[in-house]
Amino acid sequence: MNAPIILCGLGLVGRRVYEHLLSLDRPLVIIDSRINPQDPLYHRPHVRVVVGDCRDPVILEQAGVPHARGVLILTSDDLVNIATGLMVRRLNPDVRIVLRMFNQNLINRLGRSVRNIVALSVSALAGPRLAMRALDRDVVTGFDNLEFGPQQIVEMAITPESPLANRRIGDIVHRERLVTVGYQPGEGESRILLEINPDQVLMPGDRIWLAGTAKRLDRLRLESGQLSDRTVSLPGKLRHAWRMARRAVDEIDWTVKLGTGLLLGTVCFCTLVYHWVFHRPLADSLYRTISVIATGADMRGYDFANEEFEGGAKVFISIMRLSGVALLAAFTAIITNFLVRARLGGVLEVRRIPDWGHVVVCGLGNIGFRVVEELLRRGERVVVIEPLPNNPFVPTVRREGVAVIQGEATISEVLRQANIATARAVITCTPNELINLEIALLVAEIQPNQRVVLRMADPLLAETVRESGLVPLAVSVPTLAAPLIVGAMFDEHVQSVFRIHGRELVLVDLTVQPNDPCLDRQSLRAVAIDYDLIPLGLVPIVQSTTPLHASVIDSRNYRLKAGDRMTVLTTPASLARLVQREPAPAVWRVEITGFPLPQRETLALYLRSVQNLTQADADAKTQQLPLTLAHSLTRGQAEDWHALLQRERIAATITPHESE
Known part of the structure; x- marks a missing residue:
């Protein structure tokens, strides 16, 4: 110790x-x-x-x-x-x-x-949390539940109009199959984990933290008006195609545009001359024009041998052939130069930029790359703005389908090219704090209501920027990474560390080891009480045919076995006790105060099994109330007995053993 x-x-x-x-x-x-x-x-x-x-x-x-x-x-x-x-x-x-x-x-x-x-790596720890802040400021943390897969912990405010107002916490979480993590009344101290009373009625001004799947939490938040429906109608296909084409044309060099225009103009002019002067059908005129310019197939002019325009036709075809050769050579040289300078990549890149609902990441350093990885893992569409063309992360994210705009995010035109006005969020991840702040303020000028996550190194500066109202989502990388570093000291399976009203909580995956004095052969309820934790999911070593749902897992009398794995939420101090294998204090006793007459035999059976009594001694002891059923128990073990006795309609109390 x-x-x-x-x-x-x-x-x-x-x-x-x-x-x-x-x-x-x-x-x-x-x-x-x-x-x-x-x-x-x-x-x-x-x-x-x-x-x-x-x-x-x-x-x-x-x-x-x-x-x-x-x-x-x-x-x-x-x-x-x-x-x-x-x-x-x-x-x-x-x-x-x-x-x-x-x-x-x-x-x-x-x-x-x-x-x-x-x-x-600090960047690997902070990147996913930056991404989470950008997607939803009410999401405290995300985690992978061993039993149920990806889940979240969300903070919800209870307003007078909320359908959750004047309802019991237990009713809400039972209906939605959620877990209550924290509760902050409008007046009074906050409560976490097992301190929360399921019979507590939510009132306007209260705040509650719930854990569950994103789908269930979003449905509950939509009902309470805390989450807006982000459904946005897709732009018309023609409008989208026209905008993409116009943007692609804007990216092309003027020399390419000039060469293309001259070539197309020559083809059109010669086609019309064939059609109007030599009275050829329009389709035939276009065909003969392309043949002469590209291959010289009609240079002898056989079709005009018996016509009055034979001489003029030969002159026209000769001029057209010479013009076509010169234009094709010039056009080929210009296009080749354009491709060699790698401008085609920029033209094609604009097709990847979504019209709406994407996340713009400014800066693709170590932290920016981790942010992009987390966003892609969550199925988000991402646009990156990166000024360095030789950034080693650029090819990697492009292979993942991410649009990368080469340019400075401090230039408004570059931000507009990334469609920040219709983006879901903007994250500034450059290594320069002043540039990040400049980008955040520029985004606010272009789109005042845009969500901007400002990455900073100095925790004090980030707090000052938040409190001043310049950027409400200014966050410090050390502040994001520090809790996870502390958690890693206890267990490498710590998923997240966060605070609820200044009280620190740890999300961790635990595996029951053989002969573990804290977990092995203990009931799940007893472990939860003794070590102040909430089980969020359980994967038994031998799978049961009936799944153990997180909303009712702490009410089951399941006994843990070596090899069982579970995702739990606890405090750092309790996790330290578990890691150090510190047994819970065994200072509690269970006292029987009354029972129905038909339950006398059941009580005698419990006495024989716990106190190793004979049938006669157990029957005699049931005649003397109150009586002690068991002592030197942990609080969790005592609560186990109390729950069992309640089901048998036997009245019992739990008291500290020292009071005897």
Whole structure:
């Protein structure tokens, strides 16, 4: 319990991680070469500061690495992080190490090469959360439920007009098969997880957080008026084709337009001369014109040998042939030059840009690429604006069908080309904060109601921009990534870490290990109560014919077995207890206060099984009420007994064992 958590590096990411670690109320040691130990920020209980180089084994030993519970290495230098990680592993072969890495290629290889080490990329952690903010600001987080697949946690506000007002929370979640995660009354303290009373009636001004599939949540939000129907009528096919053609023509060089115009003009003129002067049918005139210009097939003029226009026809055909050869040669040279300069790619690119409902991503760096990946995974249409033509991510996203516009997003014409006025959202992901802010303000000028997610590095600046009202969705990358870094220290299967009214929650996938003192052979209800968690989905090691639905999973008396997997929502402190295999306090007892006469035999059976009594002793004990059925139980185990006794109509109470 006294083993410290060690944090190496206190930059922008490290400071945010430090804030989250404080909520764990566990010993914490900070190592940094530039830290001021006198800063009041670090004068906290259980916090100790060590000034020095985190690669130095003496400094690491002084910080307590040999008996540390976990080490987070978060400097901004990959080489320093790797060197520190290897030194920590030498000093403590078993400690869990979380390593920050910028080099994408090293992340997976390092994790496989060194035992119990987790290498993380800030861009990979923050990118999906940026994408989520762009798609829906009310979606707190998305996750993959082991049992039900992709799900979301959504925040909902209860208004006087909402159909959810004046209804019980339990009725709502039972009808929609959802799970209540958090509840904030209009007046009073917020409640999370098992603190929420299902009999609570929602009132205007309340807020509630629900987990479930996007389809069910969107239906509920549509009913309550929180989600607008985004159905937009498609533009007419002719209008769309005309706009695409006009945009493609605008992208073509003027020399190509001139050469094409002269060639087509010559063909039209010669066709009309054939038709009007030599009295040929129009179709035949066009055919003969193309034949002469392209192949010279009619150069001898046999068709005019017996006509009065024989001499003039030969002169006309000769001039037409010479003009055609010159125009074709010029046209071929111009087109070849146009293709060599790779302008055709830009012409074809405009056909990929959707008319509406897409997401525009400005900047295709490490974070921008992760954002695009997440948007594509969610089935969104994406348009990227990237100024660098040799960006290594451009070919990759183009292969995925993403339209890439080469240009500066700070230019209004480039933004208009991306159809930002009808886009679903705009995300600024360039590495320059000032450019991101400029893009966000320019988008607001073009389309005042457009949703813009502003990516920033400095958490304080992002908060200032939000509070000033300039960009309500200004977010800091360290703020997005820090909770997931803390979660990775406990378990590599942490999916998300988020806050509800300042209270931190963790979404994690758990696997029951053989002889696990916390999970194995325990009822799901008991585990939920003892470790303050909500099971969202369960995949038993042996599949049952009857699925266990998330909305009723905590009411079942299912006993976990080694190999079972489940997706749960809990607090960081409770997850730490599970990871450390800390047993829940066994200080509760179940006391029988009354029972119907027909249930005497059932109660005697319980007494025999729990207290190892004979039939006569059990029958005699049922004559003396109140009586203790079981003691030295965890709270969850006691609640299990209480639920079982209620079903048998046996009155019972749960009290702390110390009160005896």
